[in-house]
Amino acid sequence: MLNSELENKQENKQGSKQGSKQESINPGTESKGRKKNKMSTIFLWTVYALTILFIILVVCDNWKS
Amino acid sequence: MKKFLPLLAIVILVITIIYGHYANKMDADVVQGYYRQMLPAATRYEPINDKTARAIGADGKVTAYLGVSSNVGYGGPILVGTILGPDGAVKQVNILEHKETPSYINKITQAGYFRQYTKKKADDPLVLDYDLDRVSGATLSTRAIAKSVQEVAHVVADKELKLTPKKAEIPWKVGIKEIAVALLFVLSVLMPRFKRLAKFRLVFLGFSIIILGFWLNRSLSMGHISALFLGYFPLPGENLIWYLVLFGALGPALVTGKNLYCTYVCPFCGLQEATHLISRVNLPLGQYLKWFRLIKEVLLFLVLFFAFLFINPSFSSYEPFGTIFGLNGSSHQWYLLFLILLTSFFYRRFWCVAFCPVGTFLDKVALLGRKIKGVIGLSPKKKAGKVDVNVEL
Numbered sequence A: 001m002l003n004s005e006l007e008n009k010q011e012n013k014q015g016s017k018q019g020s021k022q023e024s025i026n027p028g029t030e031s032k033g034r035k036k037n038k039m040s041t042i043f044l045w046t047v048y049a050l051t052i053l054f055i056i057l058v059v060c061d062n063w064k065s
Numbered sequence B: 001m002k003k004f005l006p007l008l009a010i011v012i013l014v015i016t017i018i019y020g021h022y023a024n025k026m027d028a029d030v031v032q033g034y035y036r037q038m039l040p041a042a043t044r045y046e047p048i049n050d051k052t053a054r055a056i057g058a059d060g061k062v063t064a065y066l067g068v069s070s071n072v073g074y075g076g077p078i079l080v081g082t083i084l085g086p087d088g089a090v091k092q093v094n095i096l097e098h099k100e101t102p103s104y105i106n107k108i109t110q111a112g113y114f115r116q117y118t119k120k121k122a123d124d125p126l127v128l129d130y131d132l133d134r135v136s137g138a139t140l141s142t143r144a145i146a147k148s149v150q151e152v153a154h155v156v157a158d159k160e161l162k163l164t165p166k167k168a169e170i171p172w173k174v175g176i177k178e179i180a181v182a183l184l185f186v187l188s189v190l191m192p193r194f195k196r197l198a199k200f201r202l203v204f205l206g207f208s209i210i211i212l213g214f215w216l217n218r219s220l221s222m223g224h225i226s227a228l229f230l231g232y233f234p235l236p237g238e239n240l241i242w243y244l245v246l247f248g249a250l251g252p253a254l255v256t257g258k259n260l261y262c263t264y265v266c267p268f269c270g271l272q273e274a275t276h277l278i279s280r281v282n283l284p285l286g287q288y289l290k291w292f293r294l295i296k297e298v299l300l301f302l303v304l305f306f307a308f309l310f311i312n313p314s315f316s317s318y319e320p321f322g323t324i325f326g327l328n329g330s331s332h333q334w335y336l337l338f339l340i341l342l343t344s345f346f347y348r349r350f351w352c353v354a355f356c357p358v359g360t361f362l363d364k365v366a367l368l369g370r371k372i373k374g375v376i377g378l379s380p381k382k383k384a385g386k387v388d389v390n391v392e393l
Helices: A003-024 A032-064 B002-023 B028-038 B102-110 B113-119 B139-159 B176-193 B201-215 B222-230 B240-256 B260-265 B267-279 B286-309 B321-326 B331-343 B350-354 B357-376
Strands: B044-049 B052-056 B062-072 B077-084 B090-098
Touching: A032 B286, A032 B331, A032 B350, B002 B286, B028 B044, B028 B052, B028 B062, B028 B077, B028 B090, B044 B062, B044 B139, B052 B139, B062 B139, B077 B139, B090 B113, B090 B139, B102 B113, B102 B139, B113 B139, B176 B201, B176 B240, B176 B260, B201 B260, B201 B267, B201 B321, B222 B240, B222 B286, B222 B357, B240 B260, B240 B357, B260 B267, B260 B357, B267 B321, B267 B331, B267 B350, B286 B350, B286 B357, B321 B331, B331 B350
Parallel strands: none
Antiparallel strands: B044 B052, B052 B062, B062 B077, B077 B090
């Protein structure tokens, strides 16, 4: 599968999920879905930041050697 | 403005490559410094060319010929100093400076690799696996050193000793390894054309993990791509797989307009598909995808920029392919690999989607291929303004 195609698929999937989630949210209370969403966002950005950090460290290793 | 950003990036990269070539040229004082370090007994050094000289003794006679030359090994350039006697016999070969992976240099030194040079003459072919032995596990480094010695020795043979350097007649090595790699790439082009074959994509990726990954450890990396732009081509007779991998990935992308390498061949993609098969979890990346895509393009630009600036193909290469398939890497490379594989249990092909500069480059080549097809009128008619993504699976 092409990278761009994979990305498009994931984008569509997220779009439809968000739509269905919004329907189920009760106004005024933080739903479980939203909490879950928040947690997965934190997880995603944590691993993303860590990966970038290690990429920088690998390039620094290349520089030193 | 957005429209001109890719053009601006290309212009910057072209300027960088030109600047890099000039900035990395050794000036005469630096070369003289190396001569003094190699042969301090000489009173002066008369240049033969910019990197080779005659060493003149106190009596005014030529006591030796010496030169420096640099070639890229596995991880970076190795600067080698070579001393030859007045009769053209190689007297001494040593490494003056290097940016190679230190473990390879240790291996070469411990194996006594340099001893074999003392039996050689200036007009000998000085080619690895022909009249020189390699050090197993450090082939690229030993090949780079041999090439550096050859460059100096042949200048001395030709210009000073009036000898014609002997040429190595190396037959093209087409063995089981080369056939296996060629077969992988041929099948990757055929697979999307036949639906029955396309069903076996994951099985095919499994073969690729074994062949291109763990057996040969020759997956396409940014080192290949930067080397292509920098003009570092190995001899086809010595390293045919290098050409098969590079052109097997770039050629179909350009001709078909599809990034087939990432889909069918890349062993690291295969590994991530395997982790996805185990977990069956694919958390959505959704709204962040456009950021990941943008950052991935910036990463590709930076990798090429630094490789061109320092004229070193693997300087900014950070892919963990060699770590997993060669089981060789620094602690940071192992941490990076662990993190990527762990994350790919939750996000399908996380590396490909968010970080891989090779995939981004191949996507660009495929896009260029589609545009060329569009210009010459080979692409099928489609809605105006939309780029065909060519979905097969």
